[in-house]
Amino acid sequence: MTTISPFAAGSYVANRNTSQLLxxxxxxxxxxxxxxSGKVSQTYGGLGTGRSxxxxxxxxxxxxxxxxxxxxAAQTRTDLAVTSLTQVAxxxxxxxxxxxxxxxxVAANTTAGRSIALANLQTTLDTxxxxxxxxxxxxxxxxxxxxxxxxxxxxxxxxxxxxxxxAGLTSLINERVTAELGSGGNGRLTQSSPSATSVQVxxxxxxxxxxxxxxxxxxxxxxxxxxxxxxxxxxxxxxxxVGLSAQxxxxxxxxxxxxxxxxxxxxxxxxxxxxxxxxxxxxxxxxASVTDTMKNLSATLTNALKGAATSTLAVNATASxxxxxxxxxxxxxxxxxxxxxxxxxxxxxKNPVGYTPATATNTVLWYQGENxxxxxxxxxxxxxxxxxxxxxxxxxxxxxxxxxxxxNDPTIQNVLAGLATMAxxxxxxxDANTSATYQTVVDKAGTLLSSADQxxxxxxxxxxxxxxxxxxxxxAATTNTATQTTVQNTLDGIEQAPTEEVVAKLLDVQNRLQAxxxxxxxxxxxxxxxxxx
Numbered sequence: 190m191t192t193i194s195p196f197a198a199g200s201y202v203a204n205r206n207t208s209q210l211l212x213x214x215x216x217x218x219x220x221x222x223x224x225x226s227g228k229v230s231q232t233y234g235g236l237g238t239g240r241s242x243x244x245x246x247x248x249x250x251x252x253x254x255x256x257x258x259x260x261x262a263a264q265t266r267t268d269l270a271v272t273s274l275t276q277v278a279x280x281x282x283x284x285x286x287x288x289x290x291x292x293x294x295v296a297a298n299t300t301a302g303r304s305i306a307l308a309n310l311q312t313t314l315d316t317x318x319x320x321x322x323x324x325x326x327x328x329x330x331x332x333x334x335x336x337x338x339x340x341x342x343x344x345x346x347x348x349x350x351x352x353x354x355x356a357g358l359t360s361l362i363n364e365r366v367t368a369e370l371g372s373g374g375n376g377r378l379t380q381s382s383p384s385a386t387s388v389q390v391x392x393x394x395x396x397x398x399x400x401x402x403x404x405x406x407x408x409x410x411x412x413x414x415x416x417x418x419x420x421x422x423x424x425x426x427x428x429x430x431v432g433l434s435a436q437x438x439x440x441x442x443x444x445x446x447x448x449x450x451x452x453x454x455x456x457x458x459x460x461x462x463x464x465x466x467x468x469x470x471x472x473x474x475x476x477a478s479v480t481d482t483m484k485n486l487s488a489t490l491t492n493a494l495k496g497a498a499t500s501t502l503a504v505n506a507t508a509s510x511x512x513x514x515x516x517x518x519x520x521x522x523x524x525x526x527x528x529x530x531x532x533x534x535x536x537x538x539k540n541p542v543g544y545t546p547a548t549a550t551n552t553v554l555w556y557q558g559e560n561x562x563x564x565x566x567x568x569x570x571x572x573x574x575x576x577x578x579x580x581x582x583x584x585x586x587x588x589x590x591x592x593x594x595x596x597n598d599p600t601i602q603n604v605l606a607g608l609a610t611m612a613x614x615x616x617x618x619x620d621a622n623t624s625a626t627y628q629t630v631v632d633k634a635g636t637l638l639s640s641a642d643q644x645x646x647x648x649x650x651x652x653x654x655x656x657x658x659x660x661x662x663x664x665a666a667t668t669n670t671a672t673q674t675t676v677q678n679t680l681d682g683i684e685q686a687p688t689e690e691v692v693a694k695l696l697d698v699q700n701r702l703q704a705x706x707x708x709x710x711x712x713x714x715x716x717x718x719x720x721x722x
Contacts, residue, residue, distance in 0.1 A: 246676050253673045256584055260666045262322065263582035267592045267659045270326045271652055273319045274594070274601075278648040280309045281604040281641025284611060288631050288638075306611035311340040313605060314555075317596035327596035328558030329579040331520075336558030336596045343555045353550040361530070361552070362510050362613050368402045368533055368541035369450075369506045375494035376447065376502050377403025380487070385480045386433045388487045390494070392426035397542040399426060400450065404494075404502065407448040414441030414461075421445070431486070433479050437461040447497060451509060455501045457493045459486060470496040470621045492621065500616075500626035507614040508633035511606035518597055519549065521560025523571040528560070556597040577654055584665035592658050600640040600648045607637030 284306060291302070317327045317337045328336035337343075346357030356364075371377035377393040392406055393399040406427045410419035416437040422428050429445055442460040449455070458471060465472035465485070473489035476482040513530045522528040529546035536542045547554075559579060562571040579593030611634045616626040642649040 249676050250673060252586065253669050253676070256669055257666065257673075259582045260584055260662050260669070263580075263590070263592050264659060264662045264666070266321045266324065266326060266580070267655055267662065269319060269321050270592070270594050271655045271659060273316045273326065274648055274652045274655065276316055277313050277601060277604060278641045278652060280313055281607065281638045281648065284309060284608055285635050285638040285641070288611065288635055291627065291631075300617050302615045303612050303617065306608050306615070310605065310608040310612055313608060314340045314343060317601070325558070327594050329560065329576060329593055329595045331559040332580070334557055336556060338553065338555050338557065343553055346553055349550070351550070355551060355553045356532075357553045358511065358514050358555075358609060359613075361514055361532070362507050364533055365506045365510045366503050369502050370498050371403055373495075374498060375404075375491070376498040378494055380491060380494065382483075382487060383430075384432075386483050388431050388483065388490060390429040390431075390490070392428070394426050395536075395540050395542075396425060397536060398540050401543060402450060402541045404447040404449065404498070406445070407454055408446040410443060410445035412441070412443045414438055417441055417443045417461075419443045419445065431490070433483050433486070436475060436479055436482060439463050439475065447494075449502055449505055451505055453505070455497055457490075457497055459489055459493060461486075465489065466621075468492060468621050470625075496622040496625065500622045501629050504610070504614045504626060504629040504633055508606065508610045508637065511609040511613075512602070512637070515555065515597070515602040515605045515609075517547070517552070517554045518556045518558075518560045519554040520557070521562060521573075523562050523568055525562075527554060529554070556595075558595060558597070560595070560597060576651075577658070582662070584662065585669070588665065590658050590661045590665065592655065592662075594651065594655065598648075598651060600644065600646055600651065603637045603640035603644075604648060607634045607640075610634040610637065 287302070287305075314337055318335055319326050324332035325334070325336050326332075328334055342355075342357065344357050344359050346355050346360055348354050369376065371393070373379070377398065379391045379394070381389050381391070383389050390406070393403055399405060406421050406429050408421075410421060410429060410431075412419050414437050416433055416435040417431070418434060419429065419431045422430060431443055439462055440460065442458055444456055444458040446454045446456050460472050461475050461482070462472040463475060465474040467488065469489055470493040471489070473482070473485040476485055516528055517530045518528040520527055527549065529548065530552060531544040532547045532552060533541045534543050534545045561574045561579075563574055565571060573595075575591070575593075576595040576598060577591040577593050579591075579595065581589045581591045581593070584590050611630060614626070614630050614634070616623045616630075640647055
């Protein structure tokens with residue numbers, strides 16, 4: 190007789206018992222693994238319906254970890270940028286305060302003031318090269334290139350790898366001041382004496398130079414008293430004619446205006462006095478005769494023209510050069526090829542006749558960082574893109590915080606120009622021109638330095654922007670931490686196996702398995718003889 194073993198008598202019961210034993214054994218193994226690992230399952234498949242939630246939670250936690258790392262790095266960068274720019278703003282405000290305080294008592298020698306201003310300028314330039322973890326803070330999108338050249342190169346120039354001599358700020362200031370003052374040191378004017386009782390001052394004769402460099406005569410001169418007479422004749426060049434018809438009385442005066450290339454003007458006033466110092470720029474002594482008085486007036490006029498040139502004109506030129514120099518950039522700009530400061534052009538006779546853009550092979554370009562401009566349909570309306578947005582950090586799935594900054598921000602440029610104007614234009618000797626020179630520096634440098642904290646915008650405004658960004662980063666970190674805790678708790682509820690519950694289940698399965706083994710062993714020993722007995 191043939192028997193099919195799966196369907197043999199008693200096989201169903203045996204198979205069922207075996208299956209139950211295997212199920213209990215598997216449960217025992219699973220619970221043992223849970224107890225040792227603390228996890229419900231070693232695979233997501235073992236989590237059952239919770240696997241989708243667990244996968245989503247793991248993705249969220251991974252993203253939050255990434256946000257946290259980015260926020261930590263950005264927080265360090267931002268806080269360091271705030272500290273650095275706060276220092277720049279303080280240097281600017283302290284310099285302006287020192288200038289204004291100096292008005293109360295102009296020092297006989299302000300060489301110390303120049304040295305302090307130069308040191309502050311160098312400190313500011315060094316501050317703008319601050320970095321964090323190898324990334325520069327003030328280069329915009331370019332965090333790997335040192336954004337600002339070293340102060341010695343900026344001030345004194347250098348020679349590039351191709352042997353080209355690059356002029357620094359000092360050279361550009363000297364060139365401009367020399368061009369403005371002219372060979373006579375009086376603003377490119379010519380003084381002559383047509384007669385024993387008259388004196389004449391004439392504009393620059395070179396039409397290509399006149400109006401671009403030095404003084405030009407403007408307006409109508411005024412006189413007091415009856416002895417002095419003055420008039421301006423001619424146009425291009427114009428001449429100022431001052432004459433004496435008789436001995437002036439003490440207090441009689443003549444005044445005339447000198448226009449500078451930037452459109453502003455300064456007034457020269459010469460006043461008759463019973464006695465006057467030979468170096469005076471304002472008073473001339475009444476002599477024994479009209480001829481002697483005119484000689485004294487002419488000498489004072491010479492002093493006054495040189496004084497105005499070395500004070501007002503030279504300071505204006507210095508401020509203009511420093512402002513222009515610090516707009517320079519090796520990269521970017523409206524055309525994407527950098528921004529070049531202006532250099533003086535000369536004719537065949539070495540007369541300054543105008544300006545031309547510098548090149549990267551003849552002039553130091555102090556800013557080397559990113560300098561992207563917008564690209565509107567009208568190129569003349571291109572402006573720098575937002576510096577804050579040049580560096581940003583993702584703080585959430587939908588949120589970003591800008592933390593970028595550029596060293597060539599216009600407000601920072603003004604502070605640098607103001608410090609440079611002080612460093613190169615403060616008077617270094619005590620003479621009749623000292624107060625006038627100092628006052629002009631206060632007017633020019635003080636206006637530039639106000640960009641530290643008084644203008645809108647100012648360096649302090651940038652500090653505020655970055656401080657707000659730092660606060661946003663901190664708030665985002667707090668929010669992410671709270672979210673991370675919640676998500677982690679949810680994930681733990683799905684993945685973690687409670688020890689007490691696992692131990693109870695394990696003991697239960699062990700007891701059931703032992704009972705099953707015991708019963709199975711007893712049944713395996715049964716026989717007809719044992720059953721009957």
